[in-house]
Amino acid sequence: MAMDATLQIRIDSALKEQVEALYRSMGTSFAEAVRIFAQQSLREGGMPFRPSLKTWEDMSEHEISERLLQSESDIAANRICSQRDLDDKIKGLLNNRDGNL
Incomplete structure (x- = not known):
């Protein structure tokens, strides 16, 4: 691109x-x-994230549990990834960019 x-x-x-x-x-x-x-x-x-003014301290245990379940669902559906996967993707992009110079 x-x-x-x-x-x-x-x-x-x-x-x-x-x-x-x-x-x-x-x-x-x-x-x-x-x-x-x-x-x-x-x-x-x-x-690529849900903007919110709420902090963890403002949420009930139920709300936190719901968000964690949603995160697990997002991970399973590849809508989000781990920090390690993101780091690897960034390094790959940088390596590809450097190789194309």
Whole structure:
């Protein structure tokens, strides 16, 4: 896929530095993470996660149990993956990109 478009966003500089450091520690970049987010959004037909203002402390045991069951279902249906699988996918993408230079 040709990368022929530019996306510009405005965020807080402290947030940008923290996110860049996070993705750098994972061996990737903020820009690559945004591309992965966009691709996963298309696969999911929306955000690749459920936005929520609730924290675990705000939820009942039943709600937490329901979310855990949904997560297990999502994993079984390959809608989400483990951090290790994601890391492997990112490394593969980076290796393919580096090999195509």
